[in-house]
Structures are given as structure tokens and as C-alpha cells.
Amino acid sequence: MSPNSRFFPLVTSGAMTFDTEEASKVYDEVAPLPGEIVVTKKRISAFTGSDLEVVLRSKGINHLVLTGIATSGVVLSTLREAADKDYILTVLSDSCADQDEEVHRVLTTKIYPRQAEVIETQAWKP
Numbered sequence: 001m002s003p004n005s006r007f008f009p010l011v012t013s014g015a016m017t018f019d020t021e022e023a024s025k026v027y028d029e030v031a032p033l034p035g036e037i038v039v040t041k042k043r044i045s046a047f048t049g050s051d052l053e054v055v056l057r058s059k060g061i062n063h064l065v066l067t068g069i070a071t072s073g074v075v076l077s078t079l080r081e082a083a084d085k086d087y088i089l090t091v092l093s094d095s096c097a098d099q100d101e102e103v104h105r106v107l108t109t110k111i112y113p114r115q116a117e118v119i120e121t122q123a124w125k126p
Contacts, residue, residue: 037055039051039052039055043077044073044074044077044078045074045077045078045080045081046074046077046078046081047078047081047082047085048077048081053085056087062086062087062088063087063088063089063090064082064087064088064089064090065089065090065091065092065124065126066078066079066082066089066090066091066092066096066116067091067092067095067096068095068096068097069096069097069098070096070097070098070099071096071097071098071103071104071107071108072098072100072103072104072107073098075091075096075107076107076111079091079112079115079116080115083115083116089115089116089117090116090117090118090119090124091108091112091116091117091118091119092119092120092121092124093108093112093118093119093120094120094121095121096108
């Protein structure tokens, strides 16, 4: 992890840990089923440093539905990179969260709609 990153020093300083059993626990309710593909996310964008794009392209997937924490971090970085890669994007605004509610509001109402359909979970039709 680069010392140039403002986020990753939190990891290397021990303020955040990912290598403990509890930190990396996958709960039964969302655990992958046998044979399901697991992509390990290594950077803020889900694409950077992972094989996510290879998996999606090999499966012919061109529409992504984004949710997560934080609206201004992981979701934003993944959305921007996915849009640049020409994926069709949907963001479930009520399934995203950010420490700053105003940042969340601005992103989901003003920024994200430029590159994605932004809807609430109840309106999403899988």
C-alpha cells in the first residue's frame, strides 16, 4: 500500500485491520454458494487490483447495480471506473451510506445521475 494514499495509512497504522478472522468474516446470510465466483477487492474501486472486469466480461455482464459504504469512497470510485469502462449502471441510493449525509445527498441526486440510474431499492427490478 502506497504511503501516498490518504486512506491506506489507516490500514498500515493498525487503525483498520483486514487480516483478522473477525474483519474478514463472511456472514452465512451472504456467503457464496458452492461454485460461485469470489472477487477479492484490494483498493477503493472494486475494479482496481482485482479480476472483477475479467469475471464480468467473461460472463457477458454489462449492467452493474452498486450499493455500499461509503457513497463518497468505494461507490464513487467504482461508479466512475465502471462508467469509463462503458457499463450500464444503477445505484440503489438507500443502500449506500456515507459519514456525511450532505455528501451522500449531493452525490446521489446531482453527481451520480450523470452516469447512472439512481433509484431506491424498492423500485429496483432485478
